[in-house]
Amino acid sequence: MAYSVGTKQYLVDIHVHGAEKYDTRTRRQDDILQVALIHGQHGTSALLPTIYPGSIEIMREHMGAIRRAMTAQREGATILGVHLEGPFLNPARAGSLDGKSFSDPSTETFKQLVEDFEDIIKIITIAPELPGALKIIELSREKGFLVQMGHSDASIEQAEEGKQAGATGITHLFNAMRGFHHREPGLAGFGLMDEDIYVEVIGDLAHLHPQSLKMIFEMKSPDRIILISDSVMGPGWGNGPIRGAGGALMGSGITLTDTIRNLVALGVPTERVVQFASDNPMRYLGMVTA
Numbered sequence: 001m002a003y004s005v006g007t008k009q010y011l012v013d014i015h016v017h018g019a020e021k022y023d024t025r026t027r028r029q030d031d032i033l034q035v036a037l038i039h040g041q042h043g044t045s046a047l048l049p050t051i052y053p054g055s056i057e058i059m060r061e062h063m064g065a066i067r068r069a070m071t072a073q074r075e076g077a078t079i080l081g082v083h084l085e086g087p088f089l090n091p092a093r094a095g096s097l098d099g100k101s102f103s104d105p106s107t108e109t110f111k112q113l114v115e116d117f118e119d120i121i122k123i124i125t126i127a128p129e130l131p132g133a134l135k136i137i138e139l140s141r142e143k144g145f146l147v148q149m150g151h152s153d154a155s156i157e158q159a160e161e162g163k164q165a166g167a168t169g170i171t172h173l174f175n176a177m178r179g180f181h182h183r184e185p186g187l188a189g190f191g192l193m194d195e196d197i198y199v200e201v202i203g204d205l206a207h208l209h210p211q212s213l214k215m216i217f218e219m220k221s222p223d224r225i226i227l228i229s230d231s232v233m234g235p236g237w238g239n240g241p242i243r244g245a246g247g248a249l250m251g252s253g254i255t256l257t258d259t260i261r262n263l264v265a266l267g268v269p270t271e272r273v274v275q276f277a278s279d280n281p282m283r284y285l286g287m288v289t290a
Helices: 027-042 054-070 106-113 133-142 156-165 187-195 210-219 256-265 270-277 279-284
Strands: 012-016 046-051 080-085 119-125 146-149 198-202 225-228 241-243 251-253
Touching: 012 027, 012 225, 012 279, 027 046, 027 054, 046 054, 054 080, 054 106, 080 225, 106 133, 119 133, 119 225, 119 279, 133 146, 133 156, 133 210, 156 187, 187 210, 225 256, 225 270, 225 279, 256 270
Parallel strands: 012 046, 046 080, 080 119, 119 146, 198 225
Antiparallel strands: 241 251
16 A cells, blocks of 8 residues: 655654664664664654653663754654653553653653753653652643653543643553543543543554454544554564563554554545544644644
8 A cells, every 4th residue: 555745645653662673772873763764664754753761861862862863864754853651651551661660750850851852852651640740741731742641540530630731642542551441431531532632543453452443433533543653673573563571562563554554454444544644643743733
């Protein structure tokens, strides 16, 4: 399936950790350029390299590599900036991330993290239920960052508080968060029902069952769904999800074009799926206004 580059076919991936043997845990700009090149060769037009949680020093080193790559880039998917997945996340919902690398939300830690990188940080993922997190959400919005709630054990009330503080989206809906319960819908239920909040959706058919995907598409406003790859490096990249010990999901090993194919095969209209991967992320990032 081929897509021409235009307003409705310009594919933007806001959550990318890596590809093949390269990822964002690096001090080398060339590794970031390789990630962008590989995704570009597979049809992605632009992306946000997504930083793993870690110490402030290490996260800043990784952002530095991305900044240098942005300056040096001549080919591949355009690097639009950075998505910080952490470090203010809940260890109880670490998923494939290292919970020991998370930090308690504090104004001082936040300032140390983002200083001199405010111009390239586009999104930060935060667990809103953590003590001090709401203040960090407010500070992020003041700096112009989009805030997503994720790796979170938030109740639906705590998710609403996160939104009121300025949160704009939810990171990989249903994954690494409190499961939906009929007495406590949690962050997942909030994401499905709230009319304003954007939700990331991984379309590799492993992170979300096909019926779960259909439920999202039937319940959620189509202009608030953002298709992502959540691509990570690993053996077998390009063939499906990347798994670790015991078969644990580490991330996907495919690109946006692959996820579009998956959803079209499920019966979702092509025009709608491309909207999820093009129009919606572009509007979310402020690349277009309509």
